[in-house]
Amino acid sequence: MxxxxxxxxxxxxxxxxxxxxxxxxxxxxxxxxxxxxxxxxxxxxxxxxxxxxxxxxxxxxxxxxxxxxxxxxxxxxxxxxxxxxxxxxxxxxxxxxxxxxxxxxxxxxxxxxxxxxxxxxxxxxxxxxxxLPCNIGDYTDFYTSIHHATSVGLKFRPDNPLLPNYKWVPIGYHGRSSSIDVSGRDFKRPSGQTKAPTATEPSFGPCKRLDYELEVGIFIGKGNDLGDAISIDNAEDHVFGLCLFNDWSARDIQGWEYQPLGPFLSKNFASTVSPWIVTTEALAPYRSAWTRVESDPQPMPYLESENNRAIGSFDIQLQALLETQNMREKSEPAVEMSQSNFKDSYWTVAQMVAHHTVNGCNLRAGDMFGSGTQSGPNPEEAGSMLELSNAGADPITLPNGEKRTFLEDGDNVIMKGWCKKEGAVRIGFGAVSATILPAS
Amino acid sequence: MxxxxxxxxxxxxxxxxxxxxxxxxxxxxxxxxxxxxxxxxxxxxxxxxxxxxxxxxxxxxxxxxxxxxxxxxxxxxxxxxxxxxxxxxxxxxxxxxxxxxxxxxxxxxxxxxxxxxxxxxxxxxxxxxxxLPCNIGDYTDFYTSIHHATSVGLKFRPDNPLLPNYKWVPIGYHGRSSSIDVSGRDFKRPSGQTKAPTATEPSFGPCKRLDYELEVGIFIGKGNDLGDAISIDNAEDHVFGLCLFNDWSARDIQGWEYQPLGPFLSKNFASTVSPWIVTTEALAPYRSAWTRVESDPQPMPYLESENNRAIGSFDIQLQALLETQNMREKSEPAVEMSQSNFKDSYWTVAQMVAHHTVNGCNLRAGDMFGSGTQSGPNPEEAGSMLELSNAGADPITLPNGEKRTFLEDGDNVIMKGWCKKEGAVRIGFGAVSATILPAS
Structure with a gap:
């Protein structure tokens, strides 16, 4: 097809x-x-x-x-x-x-x-x-960019960046629905426990390594009954559309809390979606082939179909921009931090749906998936500051001379997305943005 | 107090x-x-x-x-x-x-x-x-039994059973709301990817290590606004009541999928709550002191209060029973697998609430926490078959001669809970039960 x-x-x-x-x-x-x-x-x-x-x-x-x-x-x-x-x-x-x-x-x-x-x-x-366009009953965050998984893995587990399950399992975990809000709703910098690598004990205070994550949000349309898996070829009948999604992350809180059960307070203080859901039908002209490196394992049958190989991916260009308080006060334009493309994702939307339900888990209309941070194959295509600043080791100098390793109070992060293709009309996703307020 | x-x-x-x-x-x-x-x-x-x-x-x-x-x-x-x-x-x-x-x-x-x-x-x-007694907007599972955390840790990470954060952070992670159902709703054995330790590649099929988890469910009453932490001394104003909770787990799926972002398909195929919520007020006579081993770290201030030390714990006796298909067909009574007590939990309900919101995360009325599997200090007080069967190495012989390492199709797991104390009237939680149907 x-x-x-x-x-x-x-x-x-x-x-x-x-x-x-x-x-x-x-x-x-x-x-x-x-x-x-x-x-x-x-x-x-x-x-x-x-x-x-x-x-x-x-x-x-x-x-x-x-x-x-x-x-x-x-x-x-x-x-x-x-x-x-x-x-x-x-x-x-x-x-x-x-x-x-x-x-x-x-x-x-x-x-x-x-x-x-x-x-x-x-x-x-x-x-x-x-x-918010709907009541998000459950929110699941995936981890579909192998480039992001590899570079983040290097920072959390230098000896073991990409775990053995990555190329078999579309890794995902449950997130918090209550703290997802729509573009424009600013939020306070979270506080929490962190532990510096050299410290003997953790300490408490405002997050020092606040980050954005450039993601695509995926809204479920028709649900499935508990116990009934959705096959990969039916998966997209259950997907209403896609949006832009910023999955804000507190890296220092995450580093201390995430073992053994995954990220928790490092994620659930805020997540932000764009107001507009671009329907799967509108995205039809921008489908692209899903490919793997020849040496990678063949996906299991429930994650594999001819259709998914032919047009499983979405060619959506994504962009993260930063507007600092200084820029805002001087009416300077926001600065591009990076661009990446959703078609570089290791797993497709249909594979996420098939995987999520293969054990009988039920999806409901309005449920949302995050794609996971979309970083491209080149370092400058990284979808988070963790990657762009080499975990804070290499500060980024902005065009106005300001430096950033992670986000500072007053920073406004803006994400955009669009589809462009020869023979089709360009369509866009609008934008998602929110500004970081000081910790209380 | x-x-x-x-x-x-x-x-x-x-x-x-x-x-x-x-x-x-x-x-x-x-x-x-x-x-x-x-x-x-x-x-x-x-x-x-x-x-x-x-x-x-x-x-x-x-x-x-x-x-x-x-x-x-x-x-x-x-x-x-x-x-x-x-x-x-x-x-x-x-x-x-x-x-x-x-x-x-x-x-x-x-x-x-x-x-x-x-x-x-x-x-x-x-x-x-x-x-279900309410719409569960978000479900969070904690991990508050140090006895469970230690014995499970031994099986997943023999060299490193209890991670360094355990005694500082009330570890929790987000779970799936959609697949939580009320006692009596049976469910199919989940299928998924698993990988035997000796295998070079994962394989797909029905879960072979299906387990129960004996937990307490905690229902949030009044919520909090995004950005506003709930202090430990106000925490219980936000807790409506407690129930019995079986957090079914597919151990073999969990072992392969859970790194680096936590359990996902190993948990979200089904979770079962008792119909009855016993209110926090009804539990007042059964409060008990929250204590720690002297050598354990003092909790951070946001997790510490005089009140929490004096009466932070709930003295609730918990019991797991198993009724196999054979027993049911012969009208034999269900067999007790173990008992434990919620007062042995390392973290209290108030500490869970204070921790969950310290970063500003908002709770909503009807949200549910799982306490995590409640295993007591003695091996026979283990709240899961993973522990009771030593990860499947030591089959349990039931009184009728049947053997179990993990759960089999037709098994009905029943959990009960009650409070008993000199000078107070015994109160109970009723029961939560569900039966495992064959994989589809």
Whole structure:
């Protein structure tokens, strides 16, 4: 199978919208994208409800549902999007998602007879605030970048960086749902126990090695019953879409606490998702082959399929930027720390789903996976400061002369993502950002 | 502070109920207990709602709320218990919990003028089925038994059983909420990757080392805001109550997957809670001192308080029993595997709460902690088969001649718990049980 089987009229690069900002070449949100969020007018008493991005506007799905211009699955779908959380819509499955996407595409395209009705449902993105797109029942963080796993492993276990299970098991662990918030919600630097390598006893205080992790978030749509594994070839029927995800990490707390049961307080003080979920369907043009080095072990049958090899990966360019307090005060632009690409991940989204459920574990609509930090094959493609600063040994000098090993109070980390390909229209993920407040 | 400050008229050992089964010496549910569950008549179309156990009956809290015989906080509390999940009630906090407990105690005690009205709200426990008592937003498993940590450590890391952080950090990790179910819901043996120590490559198949873990479940009541730590002296204001918890574990899957990020598929296929939550208030007579070996490190200040030393522990006797398919077919009684006591835990409930939030992590009403496997200081007090069978090396011979190293299909594991003390009335936790079905 090639990705052409996944393409339909909504992906047609020739499509343009009657909304001019959707047709600008640098927009993240052309008519071919149509990502979902939950929003309301900023500082209003309105209820949060679903929205779809188009150009510089949000389509208010509650208003559009009321306009009653769709029918069948599309109308059923948009009704579910009037809720303050998209879980019910995400649970409806692929036929509904596809029907609503097509209906929205038709209503937004140049010449649509619905233009007048839809135009009354638009609100400028500049005027809204976002909430989490859904109730995240369970959050699992994977560890799918072999480049990240190897370079972090070198720092925690110099003699044994990549463990023997890595090329067999899509390593993952459970994370905390309660402390996941949406882009823009700042948070305090965590305090906790740390132990310097030379110290005889641990000490307590604000984290000194606060880091970001450049990740992709993966939202589950339709769930599965406890005891029923999802096969790799059905896996993507259960994936609603992808977002940007910053899995903030306290490296010094992590180093002291993580044995033998894994990271805990080093992770659960905050995690931040982008407001927009780009649907798996929108990403169809940007699928790419999943390949392994010839000498690597063949995956076990439950992690292997022809389809996964052909188009299991997503070609998504990821970028981390840093805006320090100084830069903000002087209105200087944020500085790029690195770029990497999700297609370099050692394990695919379908493999994560198949692995997570092979023991019968049940997924629910709205559950989220983190991809794990996405670092590319080259050192400058590292998705964390731990890697970029060589665990703090080599400070990074920023263009304005400031130095960083890890993050300082007032630092704002911004992540972006986009897909670009010959013959397709560029689509983007918007951004995720949050600023570090001083410890209390 | 001693526990006498926590006692009130509802704990009076002289109290008896007009319901005779509540006054039998072997009941788990005398008038001094009053634990909460969510229930409906078995196989009925009724809605699930809150219930309180008394003797062999359940008080239907929806019916009792309708009777409108309470007032103030007690009536507000019981109204929240009419919901199919107790999260809202749990979020109301200590003043409400105490008011409703007192109102129920007064209504149930011998001579109460409310006897006739309350009697119409009773349903026999034999006639009901249970659901999870609340939506468990996040589940965290701790590792508080030093005896378990040491003996398991010996099996996974013979040279290094108890890691240097153990006596400083109340080790915990995030678990899976979606696969937690209530007592009686059987589940399939999980399949997954395992690797025998002598094998060069892992293999795939049904788990061969399926185990139970004898734990206490701890339900959070009032939550905290992200960024605000809960101090150890306020910790128990946030704890609604305790239950029995079986944290099923696939030891062979665990051994291969758990490095470097902790257990994942070895745990998330199923976890089972008892239907009844015994409230922290009901447990007041059974508090005990929290002590450490003199040579152990003093806990950091955020984990230390006079109150915690005086009455931080809970004296709860725990028991694991096994009923094999053979025993069931021959109507033979289940066999005791071990007993241990929660007061032997190295870390207290208050320390778990203080640690979990010291970095600002937010807890929400209905979140659950597992205590970790409770093994006592003596080998026969081990809370898992991994320990009892010496990691499978020493098969256990059951009284009927059957042998076990780990659990087999058809095995039903039953856990019980109770509190007994001179001068107090015995209270119990009921039971948690589930049976292992063959792998699919």
């Amino acid at each position: 090639s990705n052409t089987n996944l393409l339909n009229e909504t992906h047609n690069p020739a499509l343009v919208s009657w909304l001019v900002t959707a047709n600008q070449t640098d927009t993240d949100f052309p008519i071919q994208n149509l990502p979902f969020a939950v929003f309301k007018r900023a500082n209003s008493e309105e209820a949060f409800r679903g929205g779809v991005a188009i150009g510089d506007q949000v389509i208010d799905l509650a208003a559009l549902a009321n306009a009653n211009i769709f029918d069948g699955l599309a109308q059923a779908g948009i009704k579910a999007c009037t809720a303050p959380q998209l879980n019910d819509y995400m649970a409806m499955g692929k036929a509904t998602w596809t029907a609503l996407r097509l209906a929205l595409s038709n209503a937004l395209k140049a010449g649509s007879s619905l233009q007048d009705k839809v135009a009354t449902c638009l609100i400028a993105q500049a005027d809204v605030e976002y909430a | 001693s526990n006498t400050n926590l006692l009130n008229e509802t704990h009076n050992p002289a109290l008896v109920s007009w319901l005779v089964t509540a006054n039998q010496t072997d009941t788990d549910f005398p008038i001094q207990n009053l634990p909460f569950a969510v229930f409906k008549r078995a196989n009925s179309e009724e809605a699930f709602r809150g219930g309180v156990a008394i003797g062999d009956q359940v008080i239907d809290l929806a019916a009792l709320a309708n009777a409108n015989i309470f007032d103030g906080l007690a009536q507000a509390g019981i109204k929240a218990c009419t919901a199919p999940q107790l999260n809202d009630y749990m979020a109301m906090g200590k003043a409400t919990w105490t008011a409703l407990r007192l109102a129920l105690s007064n209504a149930l005690k011998a001579g109460s003028s409310l006897q006739d009205k309350v009697a119409t709200c009773l349903i026999a426990q034999a006639d009901v089925e249970y659901a």
